Amino acid sequence: MSETDxxxxxxxxxxxxxxxALxxxxxxxxxxxxxxxxxxxxTLATKLVETLNGGADPQVAVYLPMDGxxxxxxxxxxxxxxDRKGAVDTFDGWGFVGLLERLLVEVDHPVYAPSFRRTVDExxxxxxxxxxxxxxxIVEGNYLLVDQTPWNRIRGLLAESWFCVTPEEARLERLVDRHTRxxxxxxAATAWAQHVDGRNAVLIESTRSRADLLVSGTDPLR
Structure with a gap:
């Protein structure tokens, strides 16, 4: 899909x-x-899960970040x-893809997945x-639409893919705040946001045209 469409x-x-509707x-x-x-x-993924579930039991939606x-x-x-943690080759891509494949077929028992704790950075x-x-x-992560093995297997597993669009200045401000916290x-936070996160963003932004929907990330919850 072209970005104009x-x-x-x-x-x-x-x-x-x-x-x-999905x-x-x-x-x-x-x-x-x-x-x-x-x-x-x-922010968007967790708010969607909270709103969709609305206190319902059993849950309608589950949040699954790639960061685990x-x-x-x-x-x-x-x-x-x-020194470049967060780049595409610093993740267990095959493990992540394998989990997504399991989730689509193993629906009759609980499936457990890893999370990521920033407090311990692990x-x-x-x-x-x-x-x-x-x-x-609701699967959230940087590299869901990257067109290289094994990440290129993910798009076909998704019912829909959404791409958050946010101006670079706003993203950098958020990242510097996150890293200092x-x-x-x-x-050091500014350097990491510009040179490590920034380098990763070049790859990620190149995947925008593969998404089904562009979502405003400036204030997506209003």
Whole structure:
């Protein structure tokens, strides 16, 4: 799909309605939300899950971030990639794809997935439960639409893919704030946002045309 053909949508009500329309009784579907670092993916995905569930039991939607598939810091040290953590080759791509494939076929029992804790800067195994029968999993991550192995297997697993569009200046401001809150000096946070996150964003932004929908990440919840 060319970018000129893509629709730009904002507003939680409209996005919730579109996500709810993906839910089909007796089936499980995956909704992918992607975009560059600092684009607002996590905020949108978690708010969608909260709104869709609305206190319902069993849950309609489950939030599944790709960040649980960061390689361990010890592994990154061994591979010499720690100084660019967050790049596409610092994730267990095959493991992530394998989990998504499982979720589409293993619907009669709980499936457990790793989360990521920024406080320790490491994945936490088995912290996320996708309950049996949950009909919608909202998958969030940077590289869902990258056209290289194994990431190029993901698009075909998604019922829809949404790309968060946010101006670079706003993204950088969010990233510097995030990095300083998690321990970096303002100077180090700015350098990481510009040179590491920024380099990753070049790859991610190139995947925008592969999305089904463009979502405003400037204020997607109004």
């Amino acid at each position: 893509q629709q730009l949508v904002a507003g939680l009500d409209a996005l919730t309605a579109r996500a709810r 839910v089909q009784a007796g089936d499980r579907r995956l909704l992918g939300i992607t975009g560059s670092p600092g684009a607002g993916k996590t 598939f960061h390689l361990a810091n010890a592994t990154l040290d061994r591979l010499g990639r720690r 994945p936490i195994a088995g912290e996320i439960e996708v309950p049996a029968g949950s009909p919608l999993v 998690h321990g970096r000096t303002p100077e």
